[in-house]
Amino acid sequence: MTTPDSEAPDNFGEQFLDDYFAECDEHIAAVRRHLLALDQQVGEGRIDSALLDELFRSFHTIKGISGMVGFREEEQLAHRIEDTLRAVRQGDVSLNVDRIDGLIESVALLDRRLAARRSTAPLPVLPDEDAAAIQPPDAAAGTAGSGPLLTFSIEFTPTPALAERGININSLRARMQEIGEILKSTPTVKGQGEISFQFQVRTHVDLMARPEWNSEGVQTKAEAHVPDIHRPAPKVASSNVVRVDLVRLDELIRIVGEMVTSRARMEDQVKQARKNLPSPEWRAMFESAQTMARQLRDLRDGVMRVRMVQIGEIFDRMQFVVRDMARESGKRVIVNVIGQETEIDKFLIERLMDPLLHLVRNAVSHGLERPDERRSAGKPPEGRLTLRATTIGEKVSIEIADDGRGIDVERVAERARATGLLAPGVPLDDARLLELICYPGFSTRVEADRESGRGVGMDVVKSTVEALTGTLSFSTQTDQGSRFCIEVPLTLAMADALIVTVCGQTYAVPQLTVREVFEVEPSAVRALERNEMIAHRGSALPLFRLSEFFKLTEPHHSRDRRFHVFVTGTGNNALGIAVDRIVGHQEIVVRTIGDSLVQVPGIAGATDLGDEKVVLILDVPALRRSALQERMMRTGN
Amino acid sequence: MPQATGTESFILFEIAGTTYAVRSSVVQQVQMIEHVTPVPNAIPVVEGVVHARGRVIPALNLRVRFGFPKVPFDLRSRLVVINSGGRLVGLVVDTAREFVFIPDTSIEVPPDGLSKLSGKYLDGIATIKERLILILNIEQVIDVSGLEDMAAELPS
Numbered sequence: 001m002t003t004p005d006s007e008a009p010d011n012f013g014e015q016f017l018d019d020y021f022a023e024c025d026e027h028i029a030a031v032r033r034h035l036l037a038l039d040q041q042v043g044e045g046r047i048d049s050a051l052l053d054e055l056f057r058s059f060h061t062i063k064g065i066s067g068m069v070g071f072r073e074e075e076q077l078a079h080r081i082e083d084t085l086r087a088v089r090q091g092d093v094s095l096n097v098d099r100i101d102g103l104i105e106s107v108a109l110l111d112r113r114l115a116a117r118r119s120t121a122p123l124p125v126l127p128d129e130d131a132a133a134i135q136p137p138d139a140a141a142g143t144a145g146s147g148p149l150l151t152f153s154i155e156f157t158p159t160p161a162l163a164e165r166g167i168n169i170n171s172l173r174a175r176m177q178e179i180g181e182i183l184k185s186t187p188t189v190k191g192q193g194e195i196s197f198q199f200q201v202r203t204h205v206d207l208m209a210r211p212e213w214n215s216e217g218v219q220t221k222a223e224a225h226v227p228d229i230h231r232p233a234p235k236v237a238s239s240n241v242v243r244v245d246l247v248r249l250d251e252l253i254r255i256v257g258e259m260v261t262s263r264a265r266m267e268d269q270v271k272q273a274r275k276n277l278p279s280p281e282w283r284a285m286f287e288s289a290q291t292m293a294r295q296l297r298d299l300r301d302g303v304m305r306v307r308m309v310q311i312g313e314i315f316d317r318m319q320f321v322v323r324d325m326a327r328e329s330g331k332r333v334i335v336n337v338i339g340q341e342t343e344i345d346k347f348l349i350e351r352l353m354d355p356l357l358h359l360v361r362n363a364v365s366h367g368l369e370r371p372d373e374r375r376s377a378g379k380p381p382e383g384r385l386t387l388r389a390t391t392i393g394e395k396v397s398i399e400i401a402d403d404g405r406g407i408d409v410e411r412v413a414e415r416a417r418a419t420g421l422l423a424p425g426v427p428l429d430d431a432r433l434l435e436l437i438c439y440p441g442f443s444t445r446v447e448a449d450r451e452s453g454r455g456v457g458m459d460v461v462k463s464t465v466e467a468l469t470g471t472l473s474f475s476t477q478t479d480q481g482s483r484f485c486i487e488v489p490l491t492l493a494m495a496d497a498l499i500v501t502v503c504g505q506t507y508a509v510p511q512l513t514v515r516e517v518f519e520v521e522p523s524a525v526r527a528l529e530r531n532e533m534i535a536h537r538g539s540a541l542p543l544f545r546l547s548e549f550f551k552l553t554e555p556h557h558s559r560d561r562r563f564h565v566f567v568t569g570t571g572n573n574a575l576g577i578a579v580d581r582i583v584g585h586q587e588i589v590v591r592t593i594g595d596s597l598v599q600v601p602g603i604a605g606a607t608d609l610g611d612e613k614v615v616l617i618l619d620v621p622a623l624r625r626s627a628l629q630e631r632m633m634r635t636g637n
Numbered sequence: 638m639p640q641a642t643g644t645e646s647f648i649l650f651e652i653a654g655t656t657y658a659v660r661s662s663v664v665q666q667v668q669m670i671e672h673v674t675p676v677p678n679a680i681p682v683v684e685g686v687v688h689a690r691g692r693v694i695p696a697l698n699l700r701v702r703f704g705f706p707k708v709p710f711d712l713r714s715r716l717v718v719i720n721s722g723g724r725l726v727g728l729v730v731d732t733a734r735e736f737v738f739i740p741d742t743s744i745e746v747p748p749d750g751l752s753k754l755s756g757k758y759l760d761g762i763a764t765i766k767e768r769l770i771l772i773l774n775i776e777q778v779i780d781v782s783g784l785e786d787m788a789a790e791l792p793s
Contacts (some may be wrong), residue, residue: 180684505675523769539649550677596723598686598695600678606686606693614674614693 020069022243024114027058032108033315034058039100039323047095056085059554062110073123074113079149081106101327104320151183154209155219157196162217169197172218179205246346251309253493256300257589260494263289263296264586296336304491307347311389311398312340315348318360322385325364332371332382333364344396345491348468352398352486355461359400359484360385362458367404367482377479379403394490395512401483407476412436431571433472438462466621468492468603469510497588497617498566499609500579501556502546507579508588508607509566513620515574517566517582527634531631534565534576541567541576544627546618549602568620575624590617601626643741649770650717650733653705658739658763658772665690665718665725667733670710678762682781684729689718697779719775726779727742739763744772 020363034051041047063078081103081154087093116123148524156172176182180203187197213220270289274282315337326333368383375381389400409428416422416436426432436442441458465472470488489495497508498517518536525543526533545563546552565576588607593599604619647658648667666689673685673696684698696716700707713732718725744761758777763770 159676511689552677593686593693595695595726597683597697597726598676598693600676602678603676606674608688612688613672614688616674616686 021118027062028111029254029313031058052089151202153221154199157217176201179203227381252303256303308343309346311342311344315340315387334382334384336386339389355464358461363402367402369405395487398486400586403481406478430475469512498582501551501581503580508615508617513568515567519562520565543576543578545578575627644738646738649735650730652699652731656770658770659775663775664717665720668716670714670716694725698729699771
């Protein structure tokens, strides 16, 4: 968090850059959408010129703002794309699949460069300017030099002496036309009848480096940015959008969260006041408190909504990936998008980006078959990929489904048995299958292919989703396809939590990770080798004592007392986590723990319950992983 | 006291009877210690976490850091919140109450014989009115990366 005084002029540039990146993001998102639409139209042979205009506008803006922040290469790249689009708009060239590909590649490059700029990673190299796809057809002709396209203003004042040496307005004009394009020429009459000419020239030749362009009678100046004079500069639609730093929003959410906790306290106090107040007075107070509770809920929802973004933008990005992959692999894919208006927390969606892309890549490269394969299997040649988002209560579900060949269950089983991950004779249901394919390093494909073998693996997909207190589920059917479903809370900033105590310490447990809670009689605990188990719902539930994992000791802690257990995970994955007591249930504001000194296994963050004391939030998926590791070590596995 | 050139302001605090000083420019605030939440399996020098300026920050026990036995908190115990390049770290000290100006000329290089004591996290020694003050290099004090080994009893 920055304090107001640290936002002094020092990091003004930084703030400015943030705005720049945000604006570029918006434009690139729009560009993606428009290019996808255009791509489809090219296939159908009709082109909507409004789309071209929109694209042109976006690149024009990116060019302008890149110039303003001094990112010359980005400016140049946007400029070149703009030139191509201009040629298309003027009908000089036609838009075909190759040109669209070129545009898409350029956008991807621009996007990568911007990402690198943002993270100060090494910048991807710009291609040579003669990369055909983004080369405007007219720019190559008659230009010398290969530098960036620059604009100069040249002032020429003819004199008789110059004329004698053959330097006159016509010779100068010819020289300018040799090296570039004259955008504008204006004669000016000066004081004593003296006349001078102002030219604007666009050229690849850096005139500032050529002495002859700055000699007697000729004055040349570089111009940073010249609006397109062939067509009036497109007007940028004024917008009612305000950009807000997520940090500031977090601060607001924190305050609202504190109000939520204060209100909970007030509610208790109002209840207690009942016995001391006359009924009408108490009722009035009670009703005011109720009204405030409702208003506070509205306020909270309102602030939360500001953090929400539509998932459509992410879906657009995926369609790009699919399109690229389909082209490279010769597959045909129809992407079905459902629920792109579904809103999800900005923080969450950014973290889900890589896992979602991985699932999409997997679906296209492994799931969907080639057209000929599909035909012989009696399917339409086009594979179908469905991206669906829906809101269910306080959760968002994102589904990625294909109608491809499905996962080769037998092959997975074979490999799992060979590596000892699956006991012989154990059947393989969808849940177990998911567990296996998410096992670190487990993949049925030995060769890491380009599309799906890079970046994250299924294990990372699963752990990322779980770290966001979400769940990953999966189903597959031979020749029918596979379906992955990610469910995450709408927002991470607030959560419903169980409040538990262990050895005098208080912890919060995100409720989404808890399946059920119950009380246990100490005598019900059975020791199986060195593991503790309890019989629960007809099966043995492994017990994980938080006090042991956290090495907590306290005089009051007695092993003879009844204790509470909360269950996390399902089926074979279920684990009972033992605490002393579950003391309550509360809505909490989740704060991250930023300092690595206090980032420890099993703790996901911190909150407070209204008394300023820090209460740690348990990282239930991490606890489950630790329990599993412990069990494996105990059994010498 | 007017601030002349070659004079810096310091916050003084005490640990086990020794007076230490940190530059006041790095001190965000000094607060009473009400409640420190222990962090399970953190390294011993970490007392726990506290709220400071809307953030959850680590609190280091300087007694543990300097090799003294821990004592229970009392009314004199203080948390000195250090801002080191944006990172906030709280230091648990026996007491802290003074704000002083120390002229450069009063600060000496620590003698070699002292290096066994607070060793490399000393910036110098000052003598004010017969009182010896150890001036801390706060970066070294809060850099406990070398102490990670002490957390060897991590869950197996």
